Amino acid sequence: MWGMCGEVGNLIDRAGRVARGLQFVEGLSPAQWEALRYVARANRYSRNPSALADFFGATKGTVSQTLIALEDKGYLCRERGAPDRRAVRLELTPAGEVLLDRDPLLHIDEVAAALSPAARAALIDGLSFVLRDLQRRAGVSDFGVCQECCLFCAAAADDxxxxxxxxxxxxxxLGDSEKELICVMFQAHA
Ligand code: SF4
Structure with missing residues (x-):
């Protein structure tokens, strides 16, 4: 048994390993699940391979392999769109959307739902705090939610x-549903 010093680090590390192990299901790898989740949560400026590589902190080559595998399995498609035919936009297929309803990580949220609302909120705050620090140290981008961006103008295009x-x-x-999506260009309030 470890002492107080190191307890949080050990718990997060062990939970992360087990959570990763849960994701070898439905013929997918953890990286493939993560890419599907990303495409479901990313806005129009961020549903592309380059933004996905930034989000993963991975090379474009690694991300490309993940995308090819998901495309071959029929869960994702890469569309070339106007006005720039070279720009690739990632979209979930209907099969990809259905698959995400069976995301193995949903189990963790089901477990956390058994906590009191205050304990659950404290867990989210604490884990978010730790994650932000780890991302800063690792130089990994943190894509925020659009409506929390300092450039988001609520109701400015009302008509x-x-x-x-x-x-x-x-x-x-930006439509109402877009305000809750994550964005590669997100800028936090000062
Ligand atoms: S307001 Fe910010 S987060 Fe939203 S689309 Fe613009 S840059 Fe991205």
């Missing part, structure tokens, strides 16, 4: 198609 919100960086209208 425009694609609104009601607007991205202060690109000037494009």
């Amino acid at each position: 425009e198609p694609g609104g009601p919100h607007r991205c202060g960086l690109t000037g494009e209208p």
